Amino acid sequence: MIKDKTEFQPFTPEPIRVLSDEGEWVAPFELDLDDATLKRLYAEMVAARMLDEKLTILIRTGKTSFIAPHMGHEGAHVAIANAVQKGFDWLFPYYRDMGLALAMGVPLVEIFGQMLGNAADPAKGRQMPSHTGSKALNIFTVGSAIASHVPPAAGAAISMKLRNTGQVTVCSFGDGATSEGDWHAGVNFAAVQGAPAVFVCENNRYAISVDLSHQTASHTIADKARAYGIPGYRVDGMDVLASYYVLKDVVERARTGHGTALVELEVYRYGPHSSADDDSRYRPKAEVEAAKKRDPIVRYRKFLEKQGLWDETAETELRARIAHDLDTALKQAEAAGEAPAEWMFEDVLSSRPWHLEEQRRVVLEELR
Amino acid sequence: MPTLTMIGAINTALSEEMSRDERVVLFGEDVGKRGGVFLATEGLQQKFGPDRVLDSPLSEAAIIGAAVGMAAHGLRPVAEVQFADYVFPGIDQLFSQAAKLRYRSGGQFTAPMVVRMPTGGGVKGGHHHSQSPEAHFAHTGGLKVVVVSTPYDTKGLLKSAVRDDDPVIFMEPKRLYRAVKEEVPEDDYLIPIGKAALRREGTDITLVSYGGSMVETLKAAEEMASAGINPEVIDLRSVMPWDKEAVLNSVAKTGRLLMISEAPHTASIASEVTATVSEELFDQLLAPATRVTGFDIPYPYAQDKLYMPTVTRILNAAKRVLDY
Numbered sequence: 001m002i003k004d005k006t007e008f009q010p011f012t013p014e015p016i017r018v019l020s021d022e023g024e025w026v027a028p029f030e031l032d033l034d035d036a037t038l039k040r041l042y043a044e045m046v047a048a049r050m051l052d053e054k055l056t057i058l059i060r061t062g063k064t065s066f067i068a069p070h071m072g073h074e075g076a077h078v079a080i081a082n083a084v085q086k087g088f089d090w091l092f093p094y095y096r097d098m099g100l101a102l103a104m105g106v107p108l109v110e111i112f113g114q115m116l117g118n119a120a121d122p123a124k125g126r127q128m129p130s131h132t133g134s135k136a137l138n139i140f141t142v143g144s145a146i147a148s149h150v151p152p153a154a155g156a157a158i159s160m161k162l163r164n165t166g167q168v169t170v171c172s173f174g175d176g177a178t179s180e181g182d183w184h185a186g187v188n189f190a191a192v193q194g195a196p197a198v199f200v201c202e203n204n205r206y207a208i209s210v211d212l213s214h215q216t217a218s219h220t221i222a223d224k225a226r227a228y229g230i231p232g233y234r235v236d237g238m239d240v241l242a243s244y245y246v247l248k249d250v251v252e253r254a255r256t257g258h259g260t261a262l263v264e265l266e267v268y269r270y271g272p273h274s275s276a277d278d279d280s281r282y283r284p285k286a287e288v289e290a291a292k293k294r295d296p297i298v299r300y301r302k303f304l305e306k307q308g309l310w311d312e313t314a315e316t317e318l319r320a321r322i323a324h325d326l327d328t329a330l331k332q333a334e335a336a337g338e339a340p341a342e343w344m345f346e347d348v349l350s351s352r353p354w355h356l357e358e359q360r361r362v363v364l365e366e367l368r
Numbered sequence: 369m370p371t372l373t374m375i376g377a378i379n380t381a382l383s384e385e386m387s388r389d390e391r392v393v394l395f396g397e398d399v400g401k402r403g404g405v406f407l408a409t410e411g412l413q414q415k416f417g418p419d420r421v422l423d424s425p426l427s428e429a430a431i432i433g434a435a436v437g438m439a440a441h442g443l444r445p446v447a448e449v450q451f452a453d454y455v456f457p458g459i460d461q462l463f464s465q466a467a468k469l470r471y472r473s474g475g476q477f478t479a480p481m482v483v484r485m486p487t488g489g490g491v492k493g494g495h496h497h498s499q500s501p502e503a504h505f506a507h508t509g510g511l512k513v514v515v516v517s518t519p520y521d522t523k524g525l526l527k528s529a530v531r532d533d534d535p536v537i538f539m540e541p542k543r544l545y546r547a548v549k550e551e552v553p554e555d556d557y558l559i560p561i562g563k564a565a566l567r568r569e570g571t572d573i574t575l576v577s578y579g580g581s582m583v584e585t586l587k588a589a590e591e592m593a594s595a596g597i598n599p600e601v602i603d604l605r606s607v608m609p610w611d612k613e614a615v616l617n618s619v620a621k622t623g624r625l626l627m628i629s630e631a632p633h634t635a636s637i638a639s640e641v642t643a644t645v646s647e648e649l650f651d652q653l654l655a656p657a658t659r660v661t662g663f664d665i666p667y668p669y670a671q672d673k674l675y676m677p678t679v680t681r682i683l684n685a686a687k688r689v690l691d692y
Contacts, residue, residue, distance in 0.1 A: 090441065123474035135476035140440065143472060145464040151433020152465055158434060159441040162393065162419050169437075182460055185430035192425060347475040348509050350533035353562060353609035 003029055007253075008246050010231035011222060015266050016246055017236035021294055023302025027242075035309055041078055041240050042304055043318055045297050048074040048099030050322045051108075052271075054330070055098065055115060055130075059275045063334075064115045068130040069271030070099045072238070075296030076202050076265040078103045079243030083251045084170055090138040090160075092153035092171040096202065096269070097142070100172065101132040104139060108329030118339050120332070124346065125339030130274075147177040150186030150199070157190050157197035157260070168254045170247075172200040176207025178221055187262070191228040194259035198250050201262070202237060204269040209282035225262040237265025238296040241303075268294070341367055372552040375545045377519040378408045378484070381526040382446065384556065386416050389444060392530060395422035396431050396448030396484075405450055406486060406545055428458030432483055436465045436535075439481040444530060452487040452539060453496045459504075466535040467510030482529045482536050487515065488580040488630055489662075489676050490543035494669040500579070500631035500662065505537045506608040507635070512561055513608040515539040515579035519550050521605055524559030532561060541580035564611035566618075570600035573624040573690060576615055576641060578604035581630045581677055588682035597690065607637045612644060619645050623654035624689050630676040633661040655692035660685045 002009055002016045018027035025031055052071045058064040070077065073096060081103035084091065093100055101111060113120025115129040123133060123141060133141025140156075143149060153171035160167045169190075177183050178201060190197040201221045205212045218224055225232025235246045243265055250261045268291035272279040279288075292298075304310035345352065345360035352360070372380060386392045394409055400423035403410030413421035424431050428449055435445040449455045455462070462483070470478045489498035505513045512534050516522045522540070529536040567582070568589055577585040582603050589599045600618050604610050619625045625645050627638040642657035660677045667675055 092437075121474070122476065123472060126472050126474060131472070133473050133476060135473070140437075141469070141473035141477055143464055143468065145460060148433070148460050148464045151430050151461055152437035152440065154430065155434030155437025155439075155445070156441040157437070158422075159438040159443045162443070181457065182429050182433060185425075185427040185457075186433060189425055189427065189430040189434055193422075347471045347473075349470070349512065350478070354612060355609055 002027070008233060008249050010225070010233050012234055015234045015236040016242050017239045018242040018245060019239045019299055019303050021299060023299050023306055025303070038304060038307065039309055041082065041244065042297075042300055042310065044078040044081070044103045045074040045240060045300065046318055047322050048077050048102055049297055050319070050326060051099060051102055051111070054326050058115055064129045066129045067275045068095045068098070068273070069269065070096050071270040072204065072268045072291065073202055074099050075240035075300070076237040076243055076267050079240050079247050079265070080170060080172060080200060082244055083247035084168065087137050089168045089170060089251070090140065090156050092140045092149045092156070092169065093132070093142055094149065094173050094177070095130045095142050095144065096174060097172055098130055098132060101139065104137055106132055106134050106137060106139065108325060109332045110134070112330045112333035113336060116333055118333065118336050120336035121339065124343045147173055147180035147183040147186070150177070150183045151189065153199070154186040154190035154195060154197055157195035158193050161193060161195045166255060168196045168198060168251050170198045170200060170251065172202055174207060175201060175203040175205065175212055175215055175221060176210065177201070178224060179215055187228050187260070191230045191260040196254035197260045198247070198254050199260070199262045200247070201264045202267050203264050204267045206269060206273070206283070208273040208277060221264040222262060228260070230260045230262060232262040232264065234264050235266065237267040238294045238299070240296050240300050369551040369553055371549040372519045373546045373549050374516070374519045374522050374540065375406060375408055377522040377552050378526060378540065379410060379412070380552065381523045382409065383412060383415065385527055385530040386412070386420060391442065391444040392446060393420045393422065393438065393443055394446045394448070395424045395434070397424060397426055397450050399423065399448050404448060406542065408484070409448070428454055428456070429461050432458035433461035433465060435481040435483065436461060436469060436479045439479040440469065440477045444480060446482040446484060446530060449483060449485040451497050452485040452501050453499045455485060455501065462505070462511070463508050467508045470534070471510060478533060479535050480533045482526075482538050484538045484540065486542035486545070487539040488541040488543060489667055489672060490580060492669065492672050495667040498667040498672070500629070502537070502539055502607050503631060503636045506637060506640070510535070511608065512536045512606070513539065514561055514606050515541070516605065517541065517544060517579055517582040517603055519548070519552050521559055521565065523552050524557050525561065525605065527556070528558045528561050531558070536561065539579065543580055544583070547583070559605070562606045562609045562611060564614040565603045565605055566600070566614070567603050568599065568601035570598040570622070572598045572622055573626060573686060574600045574602060574615070574618040574622045575626050575628060575686070576602045576604060577628040578607060578637070579630070581628050584677055584679050584682055585628045588679045588686065591679065591683060592686060599686070610637070610641065615641060615645065616648060619649055620652055623652060625653070625657040626660065626682070626686050626689050627657070628660045628677050628682055630662045632664050633659065634664050636661060655689045658685055658689050
């Protein structure tokens with residue numbers, strides 16, 4: 001049984017799912033989401049998919065230098081975004097979370113600004129593309145160092161507990177991150193403090209080329225939770241409703257004083273690790289094609305159609321609207337122009353000491 | 369006016385800052401119930417409760433990383449790393465997170481936090497309880513680094529560090545923890561980060577040092593004075609940013625610089641200070657800007673005192689500079 005009265009069960013032998021591959025409701029409880037919510041989840045997944053396609057065009061046309069494709073992760077992204085209180089709870093994402101950023105409400109123009117590293121980037125062009133963040137939405141700016149955001153996520157959750165703010169920290173990462181020492185350090189500290197932290201593994205089975213069997217001897221990522229004395233939930237991350245239901249439950253448990261939890265969302269990355277990777281070197285095409293049979297968007301559309309909530313007309317309208325939004329935002333971001341050179345020496349420290357002032361003058365003199 | 373050791377000054381500064389600002393929290397290994405292995409936080413958990421003075425798991429990555437998240441979320445964490453030698457498991461958190469958060473987020477997120485750590489040799493600690501890793505921190509943009517040498521400075525600089533909006537590495541030479549007592553005012557005074565202290569006014573040679581080596585530097589200065597030489601002595605106190613103005617003004621006056629530090633020789637703070645003086649005061653120098661430092665070897669146990677710049681080594685180097 002995946003759910004006992006009101007709570008989902010941790011450590012289930014099979015991933016928790018509520019939709020079959022054919023989009024049939026298979027859960028042992030009643031669907032209780034309204035039509036608007038059900039349709040919104042779909043629209044957000046399609047937007048995340050179309051964003052990924054747009055980012056691929058950006059790299060192919062030389063407008064950006066790097067992307068970390070998230071195609072296949074859309075169900076996980078939309079589920080996480082809908083399980084939290086946006087702008088109140090804190091999110092500590094990683095670089096394959098651009099779909100999550102979009103679903104959280106990061107404006108498209110900011111996303112494109114970050115992808116272009118230009119003046120439209122609220123982070124002032126400081127990082128490689130696919131590293132988003134937003135103070136307004138409490139989205140901790142992504143860094144590249146794998147799992148290095150896990151201890152800070154624990155710290156934020158401990159702060160929430162110490163000050164009884166009622167907030168929850170959600171921290172996402174890939175399967176490879178769970179091998180890092182920082183991952184262990186952060187999960188352990190949050191757990192021992194009983195902090196309201198939900199650690200979410202978007203397990204796509206590959207850390208660049210290293211497959212899960214070379215990453216961990218654990219049967220599942222969720223199993224790792226046992227060692228920290230916290231519940232670990234194994235979920236079909238390509239089933240947006242299952243992911244949403246479990247995360248919503250776990251986030252609210254964290255909010256009401258039940259401490260830390262780990263959620264494993266089983267997904268699959270359709271694309272390469274990044275635009276600098278060639279995934280044909282380490283996995284057969286047939287495996288990718290097989291994974292696509294569980295596609296979160298195709299499966300969920302079948303479900304919506306069975307509910308009488310979706311049809312081809314709605315699909316066409318939705319895609320046209322998203323395509324328009326993407327084009328408009330990209331144009332707006334492109335129009336912002338290059339990140340000014342003076343930005344280079346800002347935000348190193350709260351004020352500029354003499355040595356940075358001297359170094360800044362070197363650059364300005366060179367550009368004069 | 370109370371007389372305090374450096375440990376007493378740390379305890380007082382932390383207690384005052386915690387009373388002043390309820391966002392200030394302390395944590396680290398053994399800082400709570402035990403009051404720290406050097407007793408720097410003694411009595412603070414009893415005074416402020418376990419929600420403000422936390423015993424953390426034995427993990428520097430967790431301690432430093434959690435401080436980043438707490439700070440970003442609005443607390444003012446003061447984390448303790450039990451020995452500077454044990455900061456290395458937390459270096460990813462210090463370098464990848466704390467140092468870069470403000471920059472990588474375009475100023476959206478910041479990490480106003482303090483990481484305290486006992487540093488330096490002289491306590492027969494071997495190479496895992498004696499190192500002086502400040503150059504690593506200074507070499508990473510986005511951190512401030514303070515190394516104290518007196519109880520008075522310790523109180524004023526630690527209070528400044530707690531109130532600073534940037535991550536501050538606060539290094540406490542452990543051999544000075546209980547070496548001296550001095551009068552420390554009960555007032556709420558601050559010493560600015562980045563400002564050196566003039567310890568002795570002189571005209572013949574400028575001795576610049578900081579942290580534990582201030583002891584041997586001042587002793588050497590006294591011996592020089594009794595031999596008729598009049599050295600000026602500067603205590604940097606902060607090594608990132610360091611007080612270039614104070615050093616240049618002094619060397620412009622004396623024409624000679626001897627920089628003393630127990631940290632390893634190559635790519636050190638001493639290298640930075642002597643290189644800067646050579647670059648900027650080349651035509652005013654009467655002798656090469658010279659370093660007396662620790663060595664580029666793992667810190668030895670048996671030769672604990674010999675590793676650090678001794679008074680004899682300082683005097684020998686000073687003689688070379690003066691006779692040049």
